Amino acid sequence: MIYNDAYSVFAGKRHPHLLGSNVREGWAEVADFNDNVMKVGLAGGTLAYRDQELTLHRKGYPEQVWMDLDYSPVLDESGKPAGVIAIVVETTERVLADRRNAAEHERLQQLFEQAPSFMAMLQGSQHRFELVNPEYRKLIGERDVLGKPVGEALPEITSQGFVELLDKVFETGQAVNRTAEKVLLQKPGEGVEERYLDFVYQPIKNDDGDVTHIFVQGSDVTLRVRAENHQRLLVNELNHRVKNTLASVQSIATQTLRGANSVEEASGAISARILALSAAHNILTNENWDGADLAVIVTSSLEAFDGPGGNRFRIRGPHVRLGPRAALSMSLALHELATNAVKYGALSNEAGFVTIDWSVIRKADSSAFTLRWCETGGPPMPASDRKGFGSRLILRVLPMELGGTAQVNYGPDGLIFMLETTMQAIEESVPGD
Template sequence: MSLGLIEARNDEDEFEFLGNGGALGRLIRDCDWASTPLGPARDWPGCLKTATALLLQSPVPIVMLWGEQGVMIYNDAYSIFAGGRHPDLLGSNVREGWPEVADFNDNVMKVGLAGGKLAYRDQELTLHRKGVPEQVWMDLDYSPVLDESGKPAGVIAIVVETTERVLADRRNAAEHERLQQLFEQAPSFMAMLHGPEHRFELVNPEYRKLIGERDVLGKTVGEALPEIAGQGFVELLDTVFETGQAVSRFSERVLLQRSGEAVEERYLDFVYQPIKSDDGKVTNIFVQGSDVTLRVRAENHQRLLVNELNHRVKNTLASVQSIVMQTLRGSHSMEEASGAISARILALSAAHNILTNENWDGADLSVIVASSTDAFDGPARDRFRIKGPHVRLGPRAALSMALALHELATNAVKYGALSNETGFVTIEWSVNNTGDDGAFMLTWREIGGPSAPVSDRKGFGSRLILRVLPMELGGTAQIDYGPEGFFFTLDTTLRAIEESVSGG
């Protein structure tokens, strides 16, 4: 056998311990170990060869740091972790191979060569695997490698990168926190119920507000909200849990006891949404909805207003019809009738405007008096002397009073104190709160006008103030023609004029 064949055979035998070491096995064969502190592979101690052979067979990223300098030998899995640092790391000292974490590795070598062990979970480090700083997280386990005499000669490091999982966990945690904030800040009420007993796991502030800030966590719906028993909600939850089908309700009436107060009627829009496990079984029910009590009450009030408006329109049309018919019956000419009809309808319209501004809840008597007499006052605004306490008229009384005052003023202009330049009218009213219904009296007194003889003519104005007005207000009316002029008195009760709901 020639000398060349013997030398080749010896070179191959130098790395025979590697066996099938994969890509890193081939690189180890090609590495110039003589230029490293380890020296040629033929001179390696048996413990180093055995440890190298073992790490090459592992699918887990492993790097061995040998000797005081921590010369690096690693496997295929670790080469992937090393990124752009591979293959230059092979055979280099760990401090030089990873200079950005030199202090960390100095401690590892110190502990490992002293026979100690280290373990880190999700250890954060900044590495330059791609030429730029990169934050990574790793599970790291370090243990000593013993030589033939039982003394630590190197350190084995199992390196499992957890960066992807850590970042995913952080994203999930951030998303969970964001959802928790949305849950807490949501304008609608929300709750999470667990199990077939519907036990409260989560409630947001709006739900706590809905139920009067009661402590319900850990309690079943029946325990936490006993007042809803018999209202059908627990049975509805049972159905959702058994069938796995969501249920929605709108403007649903519920009686709730809020903060120890009496049971209160509320209206809710809500959905019961089943939450299922991977095997398709319902585990939780998510409750979400809104308190729409104000909206429902507004809708109900609007319906009442529409019905009331319809009623009032009918009454107004009847009033207009009566004004037209009575005026035509008592007029001598179409011109007279046209003027009287227009004036009376305008008076009715002015009263309507006042009531509309008050949402048809009534009107102040002083406002009705001022509106009804304004068109008849002189340039000096001194033809009416008005005096009386605050009195609130109901809508029906306001309309009747406005028409009566208009007729009284019209007659005063035609025949009474307002027919000259010196006369005036006093309008006064008083109240007496004694008795169940109280008492109310209004007087119209004309002063300084021509004498007003008693008239046998009973036109629309006379019928309105003597018959219609007392009948509408449940009282009595009287007219006197004294030496000073015309005098009108209305007597009724406070209850009658304050009544806010019209009759049929």
């Protein structure tokens, strides 16, 4: 073996003993490889290897190395191969660097694929899809977008300003962030779907500082936004109901005090009416303020007035669902009717009773609702000109709230109250102001 200075560096601790030695003995650990090289070279052939991996003992221990190797014959005076010239370029550092880069790329690719957020890589000024991860494919309805410009792959977003936003990022090199941004996406076979996204458009630049790609990353926050909107709606609705309740309490207090003969009478009446209002609130709260069953409202409103045997009220009627406004108004009205019956009517003695029934007559364009309160077995009750809080409530406030009419008659057996309105009015789900 005869070699130059560069080869002496490559040989490591084997230099200078390697100089002048037989190649098979000098590199004993790769003797078979070099036997083939000599055989081919001395036969006039050539060999070339790129990034050839070999295990050499250059530093006293086995070491994996990679090399570019070129072998060709050296001819003597007669033109016959007399030796082999070897050009050796060690590529170990580059090969290991490439492998590290490949492993890192694989790791990043796995992270890209497994990321819980949606990701996409857009290439060039047309924003052509180069990479998309599963979450992005899920967001856009599993459409095939690879290799297509954004405007062609997702035509519905063109008119929503997102392509112009990408153009701005590509031209200025400045990232763009958006929070809870509304986007309308055309899901194949499902129509347009409204989504809310947190996302960033991050420019990727080359060594010259020019933008070559835009990295898109974000999260679908539709459920969060809808929950926040629902919570905001609930808070507004709660404020609305609190204001209505306070207004009702204020009205109860004012009207009761106006007609009371004493502080004690006023205090008792106010407490009883607020308790009636509270009972209706409890029922509506258990139903998430979606409404209440009329039979439940009637039973709850009259429970405190029933006798020990529970036989003072005869209640019957079909299933009817009241809206919150109707439930509150009906509870207060029933409380006033029962209070009046205890003082002056059928509940003022041991024999009287009250029948409460209701009916629904359904028509093509609307349905009529009628509720009757009929007292039996009480003392005679002549009509009175005195209009207290209870009278105003059942004859003016209740029909006004429910868009109907109300009347009171005094029969030989006692008071008869009738309310007539429509099913649409009593099913109204949103309390009025």
